[in-house]
Amino acid sequence: MNSLDEVRQILLTRPISDYAKYGFGRLACIDKTSGRLIGFSGLKYLPDLNEVDIGYRFLPNYWGKGYATESAKAIMDHMIPAHNLKRIIGLAYPENAGSINVLIKLGLSFEKKIKLDGMQEDLDFYSITV
Secondary structure (H helix, E strand, O other), X not given: OOOHHXXXXXXXXXXXXXXXXXXXXXXXXXXXXXXXXXXXXXXXXXXXOOEEEEEEEEOHHHOOOOHHHHHHHHHHHHHHHHOXXXXXXXXXXXXXXXXXXXXXXXXXXXXXEEOOOOOOOOEEEEEEEO
16 A cells, blocks of 8 residues: 555545445454454455355464454354354465364365466365365
């Protein structure tokens, strides 16, 4: 990002738009002790796949500490019944063992390989029917 206005525009057209359209989206994750933004976690509707994805990204210093699993589980526990969702997917690069481990801990199972438009590499596609 090159300016605060550019950041605002991205927030308006992506996460804030998702909340307006679908009632959910990614959430900021804040470290309680420092108040620092450390990543995000949440559900996102993917129109190209017609699926709801659980996603998370954290700064490298916060990897392996359980934040992705803890936040994603809490979000799924609350948002699945709140929005009467029947299926959740998760996408991960095959070499990203940490992210795949989180998906498995959340109860998702490998379904297939998938290539998204504009991506060079296949992703592993996990899912759970709830």
